[in-house]
Amino acid sequence: MTASELTLPQTEKKPGRERPRVMGAGKQLHAGPLTYVVLSLFALVSLAPLVWTAIAASRTGQRLAETPPPLWFGGNLFKNMERAWEEAGLGSAMFNTTIVAGAITVSTVVFSTLAGFAFAKLRFRFSNVLLMLTIGTMMVPPQLAVVPLYLWMSDLGWSNQLQTVILPTLVTAFGTFFMRQYLVQALPTELIEAARVDGASSLRVVWHVVFPAARPAMAVLGLLTFVFAWNDFLWPIIALNQENPTVQVALNSLGTGYVPDEAVIMAGALLGTLPLLIAFLLFGKQIVGGIMQGAIKG
Amino acid sequence: MSNSKALAHPASSADAAPGDQPGAAGRAHGRGTPPPPGTSSWRSRLYRWDMKASPYAFIAPFFIVFGAFSLVPLLYTAWYSLHNVQLSNLDGQSWAGLQNYENLLSSDFFWNALWNTFTIGVISTVPQLLMAIGLAHLLNYKLRGSTVWRVVMLTPYATSVAAATLVFVLLYSYDGGMINWLLDFVGIDPVNWRESDWGSQFAVSSIVIWRWTGYNALIYLAAMQAIPADLYESAAIDGANRWQQFIHVTIPQLRPTILFTVVVSTIGATQLFGEPLLFGGVSGSKGGSEHQYQTLGLYMYDQGWIIGNLGKASAIAWSMFLILLIVAAINLLISRRLRKSQ
Numbered sequence: 300m301t302a303s304e305l306t307l308p309q310t311e312k313k314p315g316r317e318r319p320r321v322m323g324a325g326k327q328l329h330a331g332p333l334t335y336v337v338l339s340l341f342a343l344v345s346l347a348p349l350v351w352t353a354i355a356a357s358r359t360g361q362r363l364a365e366t367p368p369p370l371w372f373g374g375n376l377f378k379n380m381e382r383a384w385e386e387a388g389l390g391s392a393m394f395n396t397t398i399v400a401g402a403i404t405v406s407t408v409v410f411s412t413l414a415g416f417a418f419a420k421l422r423f424r425f426s427n428v429l430l431m432l433t434i435g436t437m438m439v440p441p442q443l444a445v446v447p448l449y450l451w452m453s454d455l456g457w458s459n460q461l462q463t464v465i466l467p468t469l470v471t472a473f474g475t476f477f478m479r480q481y482l483v484q485a486l487p488t489e490l491i492e493a494a495r496v497d498g499a500s501s502l503r504v505v506w507h508v509v510f511p512a513a514r515p516a517m518a519v520l521g522l523l524t525f526v527f528a529w530n531d532f533l534w535p536i537i538a539l540n541q542e543n544p545t546v547q548v549a550l551n552s553l554g555t556g557y558v559p560d561e562a563v564i565m566a567g568a569l570l571g572t573l574p575l576l577i578a579f580l581l582f583g584k585q586i587v588g589g590i591m592q593g594a595i596k597g
Numbered sequence: 598m599s600n601s602k603a604l605a606h607p608a609s610s611a612d613a614a615p616g617d618q619p620g621a622a623g624r625a626h627g628r629g630t631p632p633p634p635g636t637s638s639w640r641s642r643l644y645r646w647d648m649k650a651s652p653y654a655f656i657a658p659f660f661i662v663f664g665a666f667s668l669v670p671l672l673y674t675a676w677y678s679l680h681n682v683q684l685s686n687l688d689g690q691s692w693a694g695l696q697n698y699e700n701l702l703s704s705d706f707f708w709n710a711l712w713n714t715f716t717i718g719v720i721s722t723v724p725q726l727l728m729a730i731g732l733a734h735l736l737n738y739k740l741r742g743s744t745v746w747r748v749v750m751l752t753p754y755a756t757s758v759a760a761a762t763l764v765f766v767l768l769y770s771y772d773g774g775m776i777n778w779l780l781d782f783v784g785i786d787p788v789n790w791r792e793s794d795w796g797s798q799f800a801v802s803s804i805v806i807w808r809w810t811g812y813n814a815l816i817y818l819a820a821m822q823a824i825p826a827d828l829y830e831s832a833a834i835d836g837a838n839r840w841q842q843f844i845h846v847t848i849p850q851l852r853p854t855i856l857f858t859v860v861v862s863t864i865g866a867t868q869l870f871g872e873p874l875l876f877g878g879v880s881g882s883k884g885g886s887e888h889q890y891q892t893l894g895l896y897m898y899d900q901g902w903i904i905g906n907l908g909k910a911s912a913i914a915w916s917m918f919l920i921l922l923i924v925a926a927i928n929l930l931i932s933r934r935l936r937k938s939q
Binding site: 328329330334335337338341342344345346348349351352355363364365366367368410411413414416417418421422423426429433436438439440441442443444445446447448449450453466467468469470471472475498500501502505526529530532533537546547550551553554555556561564565567568569571572575576578579583584586587590591592 | 648
């Protein structure tokens with residue numbers, strides 16, 4: 300965007316009031332009213348199910364079975380949330396998920412940065428092959444691992460313990476590749492060399508050069524990893540059960556068990572999503588940037 | 598892209614690094630050369646060893662985790678797929694040869710699940726990616742509050758599979774569901790989204806579409822912003838209107854990205870699991886009363902953890918993997934073709 304803006308002579312008109320520039324990059328054209336209409340439709344479809352979740356969660360199960368469906372909030376939101384928190388175990392589930400997603404996020408960010416740095420800036424034998432291998436591992440579906448993992452975790456007596464869902468995701472191929480792509484262009488090789496000349500060990504280089512340079516990308520990777528870990532589904536529902544659940548396990552038992560009240564289910568879905576919605580509200584720009592950044596180079 | 602600017606600063610902390618490295622032969626020597634032997638030979642040996650070993654040490658965590666929790670299990674899954682492994686009797690495994698695979702190939706449910714995976718995959722992926730391209734095109738205009746629009750389109754991605762599906766189940770319910778109620782306004786009879794064949798597959802697909810369209814739109818948007826502006830300028834000089842520019846400039850330039858999203862979506866569609874599971878409610882692992890939307894991922898879970906035949910579940914997992922490899926090979930062929938024809 301910036302590059303193309305520079306090539307065009309900038310007049311002194313106030314931004315936003317000028318007529319669309321007809322010639323030149325399509326990307327520079329101002330959106331017409333129709334664009335806003337269509338975008339608003341997309342936005343409506345994106346947000347309506349979430350808003351309606353809150354509406355449904357504020358009603359009673361009985362009301363939800365009637366036609367027409369409720370279109371505005373009722374008065375039971377906090378009562379239903381409390382029931383979801385207590386009866387459906389969402390409370391302990393959210394506590395567990397915070398531990399799981401927190402541990403996965405910290406470890407993934409640190410180890411991915413280390414590996415990404417090695418692939419981006421260090422010379423070693425087979426580095427290209429190993430990088431291709433790393434990317435290739437993203438193709439392997441999790442289903443290929445769950446049977447042996449389940450058997451081993453049972454043997455270890457770890458069934459239903461949180462480390463079973465933390466350990467397999469301590470570092471990811473996506474994270475490694477993401478950090479590599481960032482550091483290739485963001486970390487000047489001269490900086491590393493300068494530190495080397497001064498006799499800095501590799502760990503010192505990592506601590507004093509790589510981590511400071513990688514910080515913005517580490518933050519974004521942390522956000523993306525947290526979202527992923529919070530929402531991870533397949534392995535947690537196999538490894539854990541309702542006695543020690545993560546949020547997704549608790550939601551799964553809400554959905555597949557005999558729960559009396561639909562409004563409580565909606566309250567549970569809302570509660571389980573709320574932390575991520577808040578994260579999007581606070582860091583939406585960074586998350587969007589991270590996805591777009593990972594994409595260009597991917 | 599713009600981040601490179603933010604990175605001018607870390608130099609300062611690098612300067613601080615050497616301060617407490619006493620006696621290192623340091624500055625007198627050329628860039629990157631280790632201190633000479635003699636001054637302190639163990640130190641130089643340590644340095645050289647550090648230079649050689651550290652890259653491997655840095656990538657080791659990833660490969661250890663991948664090896665322990667993906668690669669070795671993948672091989673063991675193959676091993677178990679050749680055994681009779683029952684959830685109720687984990688110690689009583691016995692050799693079964695290819696029997697699990699034979700059972701699969703002769704099972705109607707397997708072929709049904711394979712076909713469902715394919716049809717739901719197509720219904721969910723094709724409209725999703727087409728809409729994502731259109732949405733990206735719109736987001737690429739100069740917009741007021743462009744960041745807000747982007748974040749809004751991404752919010753479904755924040756919603757977990759489980760939460761989203763629980764909500765959609767209610768929206769799609771036969772009596773009193775929002776969607777049938779809205780259809781009633783335009784004079785369409787209520788659809789039995791849970792039981793009907795195509796209706797249930799469409800409903801399951803719509804959850805996937807809802808969650809992923811915005812995400813893919815952002816990926817396309819990133820690629821669109823990387824298209825050089827002069828391509829559009831010369832197209833405009835040649836008299837191409839907006840639509841023609843979109844078809845003749847944007848789409849060809851997006852080709853690698855489109856291929857990338859197709860591959861990723863295909864991998865996702867092959868593993869589809871959470872949406873149909875929760876859409877089915879109490880007996881979700883069956884994928885509907887007639888198995889209308891039982892996908893391969895769901896079938897594997899059903900066989901392994903509901904019925905308790907882990908050997909068969911392993912065979913299903915490996916079938917999924919083989920299918921993915923075939924799909925990947927086809928993708929590779931197509932992309933080669935495309936590259937040649939360009």
